[in-house]
Amino acid sequence: MKTTDENEMDLLLRALGRDASARSAGAPSPQSEQEIGAHLDADELNSYAEGVVSGAERARYNKHLADCDSCRRIVVGLVPAASVTRGYEAVERKTGWHWQDRLAALFAPSVLRYAVPALALTAIMAIAMVALRQRQHSEFLAQNQTTTLPAVSTGTEGQPSITNRIPQSSASPGQQQQPVAELKEKSPSPPRKSDVIQPPAGAPSKAASGDRAAKGFLQPGQSAGVEESQPTFAAEPSGAPAPPPPPRPASVDASKTAEARKQEDEADMQKRRRDDNYSQARAENEVARAGPAKGGPSRNNSQNVGGLSSVMSRSANKDAKAADSVGETRRVSGRLFHRQGNAWVDAEYASGRATVNVTRGSEQFRALIADEPALRSIAEQLSGEVIVVWKGTAYRIR
């Protein structure tokens, strides 16, 4: 009801106003100064419009303006202009900020409260990203070095084999010695080195000693040569961190040698591939040489290792062929995998055995890894083709 009343009154007043303005449009209403008092002068009008009048003045002017149409219209014309002037002043004050004010505002506690944690978070993320990238990079580095090794050994009989050790700094001396021996024996077609050295089949005693060494973590005194070679491993200038899969000497026991033996068949295949890689490896050798060559000690050490390897070679002579078959090896989810070409082959896989072919990303693959989460981790950690024996079935994951 109240709203309606108000609306009615609003409409009535509007109509009245329209009439009044229509009437005064033709001529100013004949208002006498006696009726409405003296007109305001320009200074008063301006003071009123700019709002610089006192309360008493304002009341006086209001009285006149309420009744004097002409003065009121002048004020109406002046006020928008006056507010524009005030607006400009406000803008000027705002834009006229001194740079010190801006700086102060930037470091205001209210801003810092949010900015500092945000910056810290960003910094942490950046550091984490750099660290992760470095780790990835180091994985590649380790792989490259393993491929360069054979060529080096062919070029300078055993000497650069030191590069092979770079990723093995945490491996036991017994394990480290083994490849050197192999190199001596089979220099024309050297074995592919593994990041984690699998003890050769015929060296159970060595494996055992490696075991012990691993527990004591690089305890010197395993053999005369090892003592000297170790510091080099630790202080390897290449600075490459430990290889991706940490070596697990504990699991490298004598029983594994049986598995290694099974792979002798595959050794021939590997050899052929190595020959193919020979020329490529030679080229890489040039690059690899630049690293170790810059430090004199590493050269000396390589000679030591050479000496050591000759000692070892006598005892491991018999195992050479078996060791040769040991290619790049990785242990994933408790399974041992050997690198064969582009494929990682489960140590338990017997060559020629029928496989179930599974393509990565396929429905079958998804079903398989859903049932066997361990296979998922294997498939994720090993790139390329993977042959894995799982619960009596051999799967070829492509």
Added chain:
Amino acid sequence: MNNAGQVPVNRKAREIEKTIAAAAARLLARATDTYAVSTETLVPRITAALGKYLLRDNGQPSLGNVNDFVDKLQADDLCLIVACEQGNEKAWTDLVARFGSTVRSAARSVSANEEGADDLAQSIWAELHGLRIREDGKPASKLAYYSGRGSLAGWLRAVVAQLAVDQHRKQSRLVQTEDDADFDRLIQKDDQPWRGRSERLNPEIEVSDKRASADLRKALAASIGHLSDEDRLLVKLYYFDGLKLHEAGAILGVHEATASRRLTRIHADLRNHVEKSLKEEHGWTRPETERAFCDIALHLEADIEPMLVSETMVENESEMTG
């Protein structure tokens, strides 16, 4: 320049004089360019402004009031105008350079065409230069009336608007007879907007309706006259001058929301007053009054809806947000 001189010569007056002189010196110090205006020149000017504004409402101002008043004056503008009055060439050049566009735009806003605006602007500069000679033989420069209280630009706009009104008045006096005829015609047509769709009604009802609306209208006009000055000014600004609520509020120096609340109260006051006067003067009963309000409003709504719908919506929105 009158009241201040009449202040009785006593200790208080001397104190005030000293205060004014000190304040004038401060004002000169505030100005970026004094145009070689001296304190001695400035003191009479400031005294005149004090007499016109401060002493008029407050016969016994404190020294603090005086200082406050003078410190709020526009130092740069006042120096420029005083220097112009003294005939300082540089000051005149600056005045024309800085405020030529202000005068021109003000003249354009109150003139019907470009030619009229040019004429008006010319007249303003002539007035400012004091080319006209007053009756007592002295040049009648309007510059003498600038107190420095508001901005010089605003003052110039006010001068232009006043001159335009004066000129309009003179012209309208010349064509008074014609205007009177128009005025009469308008009065004849007065009932038109109030009747609305009444042409559909039968003649008897139309006549009574017409009388009712005329009575109501008279009562409303009278009621507006009974409002307080400020309320009346608000009604005039909002309904007669067609200002927006925030503009009317700006003139009255209040916020839009305050103006809106005030307007609501005014509506109620007016209604009460109209009902009362209709009852007393025409013997209307309350239901009759309500019916008349309702009918007329209904007709008005139908009539003005097409042209006011958008405006009303905008204003209602602003009132609601305000």
